[in-house]
Amino acid sequence: MVTNVRSQVAMVFHLDKCIGCHTCSVACKNIWTDRKGTEYMWWNNVETKPGTGFPTLWEDQTKYKGGWEKTESGELRIKSSGKVKGLANLFHQPSLPTMDDYYEPFNFKYEDLTNAPAGKDQPTARPISAVTGEPMEIEAGPNWDDDLSGSPIYAENDPNLMAVTPEERAALFEIQRMVFFYVPRMCNHCTNPTCVAACPSGAMYKRGEDGVVLINQEVCRGWRHCVAACPYKKTYYNWQTGKSEKCLLCFPRLETGQAPACFHSCVGRIRYLGVLLYDADRIEEVAKSDVGDLVEKQREMILNPHDPEVIAAAKASGIADDVILSAQKSPVYKFVKEWRLAMPLHPEFRTLPMLFYVPPLLPVVGKVENGTYEPANPESLFGSLKEARVPVSYLASLFSAGNPAPVIESLKKLMAVRHHRRGVSVGDLRPDQINGVLKEAGVSAEMCEAIYKLTALASFEERFVIPAAHREKAHEMMQETELVKKETGFGIRQKPARGE
């Protein structure tokens, strides 16, 4: 019996569609992080996999100590702090990444191009540190290993490669089989966020209505434990204001019915956004489950918005009718729960992320032999998962804490959708061939069609099902909307100057 239903604005990224153009990152940067002290922050960034990511090697928790760890007695503990350890480390957080783990932000001195006195040499625009204002050598950047999948300096250090066999590793770096895909990342707006649990000031919180995780800038005292605690390194320390900042899922846009900027601007239309209803009483139990079960348990925690019992419980928990309606139309619910295609990134951090990824199926398996491209197995149109260029174990390390089952299930379904559509649009496959693949993947032709439509043809309104914010019921972020407006008008109420 479910009694404590909560709603969450959740997300799905379809990695097969990501072209790695960084438009999302730039849209976000232009709106939120172009201020002093935030230049190095990328609330949204796109990483090449295999690769080391941003900040460098963020997935390596032996270095960064992010997320939760399960103790011998089965309790969850914040790896980087905790109550006593956190307070004892207020004066120096031992696991805090420094600017050098990210990069020193820079501008170019463009005015030198036009202001330089006449001379023999072509004037150049030198890079200038955005921190010190002095000339600097650029040694790193937010997407420094972009597209460098074969690189021995970057890609080979990817922590996920620990999960693959030496043969698979060798194959990944073989010159003509080299492969990469993109993983766009942003705050996962977790259900069990370590950043919130680690904040000594209690400045961080999850909004009840939509699950957005935020930092109250007036309560934050710059103890920086959230930065160390987030295993995804998606809270950032503003070195200018002495406060931490993070992705706010563009809540001012969401509340007015617009998609977040990174979603809105996505060129490949890989992003989906919608409401999930979940059983809030199960958070702790799910977060403590065995590593291999984390994906499945999290799916169990997500409730069916069509189930009359769930609807009644949701209403009793105070969820508005149109939010329930929007949960029923949620594309995220379809990808995560109904079709079981999407999985969270690194569930082993035990934060129960609410951003899910459809793993990449392509590139299709093939080799160049005698100068021509040959499919690995001419009998099977798209090859088999065993011969996949991206090893299943690698994807499992990313998306299912090492358990290959959810990844294989997802990839088989994606493969089935392709066979089904090949049958419909080209018609060169025998029906029994198609049915065999569909049966193995456990999907019907109707489901394949629905997956295809939402993947390839979905309109803006189908990809982003944004629930009404119900500001008439809100008291504008803790205060009466009307009073705030009368007293201060809209906009920031104080100049965000640094300290005293």
Added chain:
Amino acid sequence: MSLSKWLFEVFPYLCVVAAVVGTWLRFRSRRFSVSSLSSQFLENGKLFWGSVPWHYGILVVLSGHFLLFLFPSYFSWVTSDPRRLQFFEMASLGFGLLSVWGGLVLLFRRMTDRRVKVVTNTMDLVILVLLIFQVSSGVLIAMIYRWGSSWYAASMVPYLRSLVWLQPDSSFVASMPWLVKAHITGAFLIIATVPFSRLVHFLSVPIGYLWRSPQVVIWNRKKA
């Protein structure tokens, strides 16, 4: 009014009033500006060797001052047994030296690191110098005036109490060496700078974290 009367009977009140009113105003109207203003993100290594000794040193030393101000009668208990006295004197000296060392490292770091310099303002340097003066004068007093452990109870506590009861009596400190007088004046000066500098962060000790539930959920709508 003599200088002594002004320094020890008027000045302390000015400082405390400035601190209380200033802090109230700052929290009321400029809460965003209250932060530890940590620069660990910009420089990590030297900070460890400065910030940790500084904070732990000053925490112990200040608690010692405060506890003995509250319970001066325990002084005789401390001083009655030479071994006990030795232990307390060594411990206070140790933590005092720790904070002097920490303060010096922090000052050196602020003046030399290219990134930290960017987030350093005049007030940061002023209070660092003030604090280093304060802890080093304290350590010097402890080393030069060995009778310290009895005059704190005999003279300082009555003087501070006279301030608390609004009947300031500077005669308790009138005969003190100038170093002690400087230490007292420095202390009140530092109190006065609290709301006007980053020192205000010490009022935000997040002690509530110890009994807070790990997850925080806030609803906009009023729950029925």
